Amino acid sequence: ITNFQFITEDICSSWIADLFQKNVSPRSIQRHISSAKGFFSYVKKNGFIDNSPFELISSPKSPNYLPNVLSPEDVEQLLNFKPKNTQEIRDIAIVELIYSSGLRVSEVVSSNTNDFEENKDFLRVLGKGSKTRLVPVGRFAKAAIARWLLERNKLHTKDESLFVNLRGGRISSRSIQERIKKLALIQGLPPINPHMLRHSFATHLLESSGDLRSIQELLGHSSLSTTQIYTRLDYQHLIKVYEKSHPRATKENAQN
Numbered sequence: 001i002t003n004f005q006f007i008t009e010d011i012c013s014s015w016i017a018d019l020f021q022k023n024v025s026p027r028s029i030q031r032h033i034s035s036a037k038g039f040f041s042y043v044k045k046n047g048f049i050d051n052s053p054f055e056l057i058s059s060p061k062s063p064n065y066l067p068n069v070l071s072p073e074d075v076e077q078l079l080n081f082k083p084k085n086t087q088e089i090r091d092i093a094i095v096e097l098i099y100s101s102g103l104r105v106s107e108v109v110s111s112n113t114n115d116f117e118e119n120k121d122f123l124r125v126l127g128k129g130s131k132t133r134l135v136p137v138g139r140f141a142k143a144a145i146a147r148w149l150l151e152r153n154k155l156h157t158k159d160e161s162l163f164v165n166l167r168g169g170r171i172s173s174r175s176i177q178e179r180i181k182k183l184a185l186i187q188g189l190p191p192i193n194p195h196m197l198r199h200s201f202a203t204h205l206l207e208s209s210g211d212l213r214s215i216q217e218l219l220g221h222s223s224l225s226t227t228q229i230y231t232r233l234d235y236q237h238l239i240k241v242y243e244k245s246h247p248r249a250t251k252e253n254a255q256n
Contacts, residue, residue: 004040004043004048004049005049007040007053008053009053009054009055009056009057011053012036012053012054012057013057016029016032016033016057019032029059030059033054033057033059034059036054037052037054037057040052040053040054067195067196067199067203068196068199069196069199069200069203070192070196070197070200072204074189075099075197075200075204077187077188077189078095078183078184078187078189078192079092079095079096079099079140080187081183081186081187086151086154086155086166087166087179088183089144089147089148089151090148090151090152090163090164090171091179091180091183092144092148092183093141093144093145093147093148093163094108094163094176094179094180095180095183095197096138096140096141096144096145097123097137097141097144097145098194098197098198098201099141099197099200099201100136100137100138100140100141100201101123101125101135101136101137101138101141101201101218102135102198102201102202102205102215102218102219103125103135103198104127104128104194104195104198104220105173105176105177105194105195106173107125107126107127107220108162108163108176108194109161109163109170109171109172109173109176110126111123111125111161111162111163112160112161112162113149113160113161113162114160115162116137117134120137120142120145120146121136121137121142122134122135122136122137123135123137125220127220128220128222129222131220131222133217133218133220135218136218145162148163152164155168156168157169163176176194177193177194180192180193180194180197181193198219202215202218202219202227205218212224212227212228215227
């Protein structure tokens with residue numbers, strides 16, 4: 001491009017329409033438009049154009065996706081797996097920690113052995129935006145991690161990573177994803193990813209406590225609005241409880 005003045009709003013709109021025709025997701029289109037708006041704002045600021053062709057163009061709204069959540073029974077089935085070797089002992093410790101503390105997979109990867117506090121009852125986590133938070137570690141997760149650390153010592157690794165591969169290096173996000181997926185299939189469950197465990201942690205905690213603000217802190221969300229998606233899942237749970245327990249609801253179900 002030699003002259004930015006030739007790029008008009010119509011051209012930009014046609015480009016966006018072409019993205020839709022190629023079945024690019026609304027979320028990806030949002031990112032494309034955001035990048036283009038930032039670029040043309042820079043071009044305008046430096047005097048190459050008088051007006052940005054994106055000034056009147058709005059980003060498409062993303063559909064409100066509800067996160068995939070496991071039932072407590074599915075989580076129990078997954079964690080009933082009996083590890084038989086070092087790798088499997090590590091995998092169960094990872095699953096227990098994610099479900100116990102609501103960690104992102106990147107946070108699991110970046111955790112080190114010296115990040116524990118208060119007799120391993122809490123883990124210091126480096127989250128998004130390099131923000132540190134302290135998360136509680138549940139009884140079952142604590143026991144699984146203790147067992148893993150005994151196995152980890154046998155690898156004689158000098159790496160400080162909490163979770164390492166069999167060569168002693170820091171485990172990767174991809175490896176965790178593949179191992180959890182394999183674990184789920186062995187246990188007769190559909191494929192499960194780490195984020196589903198994080199979603200399940202938040203949803204099950206909200207169902208039992210109703211404390212959205214505390215869940216926001218535990219998840220490391222900077223905004224409460226990000227956490228509020230779990231209230232929609234909680235409403236679904238309440239509807240099921242209502243239909244199962246309320247006298248009028250149960251009578252109606254019986255009639256149907």
